[in-house]
Amino acid sequence: MPVAGLTITLAADEALASNAITEMSSQHEIVLGRVDGRYMAAVMDTPSPSRSRDLHGWIESLAGVDYLDVVYVGFDPDPPDAPAPQPPISSTLPSP
Amino acid sequence: MLPKDVENYFDTHRRSTAIALAILLVTVISGFFMGMGQTRNFSDQTRDLRDRQSTSAENQPPSGKIPTAIGYGDLATATFRPNTNWSSSLNDLATADESYLPVAAMTKNERRAAILARESLRAFDGAPPVVPHPIDQISSSSCMNCHSATGPQPVIAGRTPARMSHTFLSNCTQCHVASSGHGEGVTDWKLGLGSIETRFAGLSIAAAGDRAYPEAPPVIPHTIRMRENCYSCHGSGRVNALTTSHPERQNCTQCHAISAAKEGRDFDLLRLRKPVRFPIDLNPPPPPASDPTPEPDTKGNPKP
Amino acid sequence: MSNTIDRRQFLRSSAMAAAIAAVHQRAFGSASALPQPKMTGIVWNKAPCRFCGTGCHVKVGVEAGKIVAIAGDEKAEVNKGLLCVKGYHVGGILYGEDRLTQPLIRRDGKLVPISWDSAITVIAERIAKNPKGFAFYGSGQWTVAEGYVAQKLMKGGLSNNHIEPNARLCMASAVTGFISTYGVDEPAGCYDDLDACDVVITWGNNPAEMHPVLFSRLIDRRSKGEKLQLIDLGTRRTRTTEHADHYIQFNPQSDLAIANCIAQQLIANDTYDKRFVEKFCAFRADPDPASLFGGPISFDDYKKSVAEYTPEYTAKISGVPVAQLKMLGKLFGTRGVKITSLWCMGMNQHTRGTAINRLVHGIHLLSGHWGTPGDAPTSLTGQPSACGTAREVGTLCHALPGGRIVAEKPHRRFCENHWNLPVGRINPKPGYHTITMWDKFCTPTAEGGDIDTLFVQVTNPGQSLPNLHKLYKAKEGLDDKFLVVSEIYPTATTELADLVLPASLWVEKNGIFGNSERRTQQWFKMVEPPGDARDDAWMTIAIARKLYDMGVEGMQDKSGRFLFHLETPDGKPYPVWNWDKYYNDEFNIDRALYEEYRGMTTWKNKDVAPYDELVKSRGLRWPVVQQSDGSWRETRFRFSEFDDPYVEKGKEIQFYHSTSKDDRAQIWFCPYEAPPEMPDETYPFWLCTGRVLEHWHTGTMTMRIPELRDAMPHTYVEMNPKDARELNLANGDIALLKSRRGEIQLPVWFGGRGTPPRGSVFVPFFDETLLINDLTLHDYCPVSKEPDYKKCAISIRKAPPEKAAETTPPPTP
Structure with missing residues (x-):
């Protein structure tokens, strides 16, 4: 149950970058955060490491993404018995 | 009071005597360096000294045991002799405490203030800093008394002078010049081209080094050329720089990487190389086709 | 369950916080937080320092089209990564707030803007009207190509020899000293001598302030445990004195007596180097009046002449104690110890400048302290290309490129041929030297002041000329005189200028300098000049082209082509006068001009290196000679067989440009003479x-x-x-x-x-x-x-x- 904090470096081309943002926001496993300049914070909450890797590869493959850095990885040590329903994307994520 | 008593008194108050003597000698020495004829007001340091003397509790001698000062009229005939703490050498004065105690990391505002203070003394990051105090214009030997790379350093007005950050070079003023003129005391003449501004905007002093991830050791955000001795700026007690939070660790570049690009090292070579657009991924995801990892099982657990 | 969700929520929050912190640091850790972050960073390139003749290499850091940092170049042999305080701040010279950015012409006493084309036309028309009354004044701050085009325009185009550099005020005496001693200009030794000498003598020189990088190269040897004796001969105590083992203070002008006293002792004590003198030296003295080459004298004549300068007699003239004079005599009389003499303006700016230069070379030759690493008389220069441009390109009123002079017919023929000019184009009569040039310019035309248009580039004579009232300020109010000044900032010289041209500076253009040790150094343009500022070489070419268009005959070569006819590598003529095409991707004009000039440098064995070799190096010391394997080798010690490829095998030392045509250097006798003005009761x-x-x-x-x-x-x-x-x-x-x-x-x-x-x-x-x-x-x-x-x-x-x-x-x- 990996939860990863990502720093996404968007392409300099603004059209490409905004396409990438649209595509990523359509993925329910990705929560997009603040954008500073070309850098965007994001959290990827996936049910399995392999899914994580796939998503990672998918993000990197987007034309509007130059780099993808993983800055944080956490595992849920106590997985629930049943597949957990995805919590709604919260707009109350604390900002630092 | 007998001379013996004076000695005993000083023996029991060795520390405060040393500080008082340091203050006295430093004042004398700064006075000497400033030169007789100077009329400029360099009072910042002396004001600090006076404050220290009057407010610091440990500097106040206990009541009832103060030796009587000799009147000016009696100076010529008074018999002086050195007490046990007397020293004619700057190097024997109270010196900076460089014991490697843990130091609290600077706050954001402290960092900012330190960086601004640093910038005020440099044209750009990497330029030799100008000297923020009067200097002996003719000889470099006085610089070495406080700024040498080794040996004890006197604490002046609560500040520890920076050690020479680079290999020993004996002609200090070749690169480091005084920031406030040659100090011959001209104050009421408008001389020189003083009013012309510059549009030169030098490389600013890097605020912080990049980290690969939080908690990673930051890379060094500046050139280390002529700054090979990290402790010159980052050691405890230094001002205008980020002081290390772990002074007991001596091999800085073991963890803090240097940047060849920052220093322009081998730039002729760099020009020839093709830029690599993406960083090399040391741990690439396996290609999807051969990825045997199945989807999570029904319980949502990943396969071991 | 809810516990789990809380935990996941916590993990997500942590992950987001970390990601946001990283993003924040990415965006703001670097200076720019704008949408276009710096992905490239600073671009570094090499250039020689813009200031003195030491010729340090700096690394120039450019970001977003501006210089943001300077560092010493570790790969440079001259400075080995160290600079002085001026060098570290050299980037700032481009960015003074009052940089000149457009051509200005004086109308009703005020400087007002004018277009480049009109400005060039104004100059061309004045030159066309009176070509003989035009003079060109530059300096050792000219790049090689800039000095070369000025030289070619004047001597090759206008048959006018009134071209002078500020170098006349700076190292002319060193030039005459070298030529009259060795038959060819510039030091035989190099900075490597500073690493090898045991004793260094500074003659009226304060390198601790004026050539600090070289001074550090010397005294830092002491920190490494080497023994180095420093003898400071001077008329005032300086920072150099602080480091000296001996300070010898003499009365102004008596340096001649001291040098003669050393020679006297060498002979009287029989400690001169007999073998060296017999094999490699001849003797010479000035007839009356003094001349560059003088006349030969015998060793006996020489002996008699110097005999007068006993330590006791010299002590009276110089004020130096007898013991110190004897110490110097004994030092030069000691074999095995390596002695390097350094001097700069103290010996050159001297009414007996040539004489004292000759004498210092003389005592080194007489004592045999010559020609091996560490044993050398070495003059230092004050301007970045005093050697490379003023001396080697010969932008002096009597000189032609490559050590040639206008007075010699074969020299003129060579240049006419090289420039494809009709025979007889170059005027055999030397033009006005600096002092006369400015005197003639500041004297009313009716009173014989026959220079009426003066073009100043890359220097500031309104401040640097002596006796300014007479030689500069007297121009004011002379309405028929026209002063053109190419400058980067308002200066004392633009004060009186009738036309001011904004110039590009240093790394705003391509260029080549030559330093004090014969090292030719190249750099590329790195930033754009501000506003409408343009290259000095372009200005000269544009004026020439305007004159060509006006039909001035001298602007054509003998095939009828433009004087500055340059062809691209594929053989097409290139419009070098067109500023829009001056910098382009296919054709490096600086390289083309330099390569044209390079063909003129071999006659006096001053073979400068090919441009493409200079690009690869941090400068190369001429003669740069191609080896059998195709590589190029520089020369550190001239005239010495072990290093100079032009010395014949077995000769050991060969002065192959000897003025006495017998491979010998000249040891001169020049008497002490009192200076023209000395303190008296009124001016004490x-x-x-x-x-x-x-x-x-x-x-x-x-x-x-x-x-x-x-x-x-x-x-x-x-x-x-x-x-x-x-x-x-x-x-x-x-x-x-x-x-x-x-x-x-x-x-x-x-x-x-x-x-x-x-x-x-x-x-x-x-x-x-x-x-x-x-x-x-x-x-x-x-x-x-x-x-x-x-x-x-x-x-x-x-x-x-x-x-x-x-x-x-x-x-x-």
């Missing part, structure tokens, strides 16, 4: 002028760098404290200095940088608001024509306070 003080560490030349660049200006904000008069006390002057008091030529008020400084002996004062000349050259003498050396800025007589008194207040110079607008 010696005045010496010079430089300080922080400022370079006239300070137009360094005074616009805050760090340098703050360290040395204005000039001053340096006095002996005892003299000051007698005159009731305290530090910072204002003194009134007067000479027969002018007066000035200056703040007094004693106990500062240096201490002159009683009866003499020192004043730096960098400050354009306080022009000490209003007072200096314009008498000059009869051979080199270089004036003496180091000695004249002045009076000093305390300025009356009300006068000090009313003559306060207004702040520069």
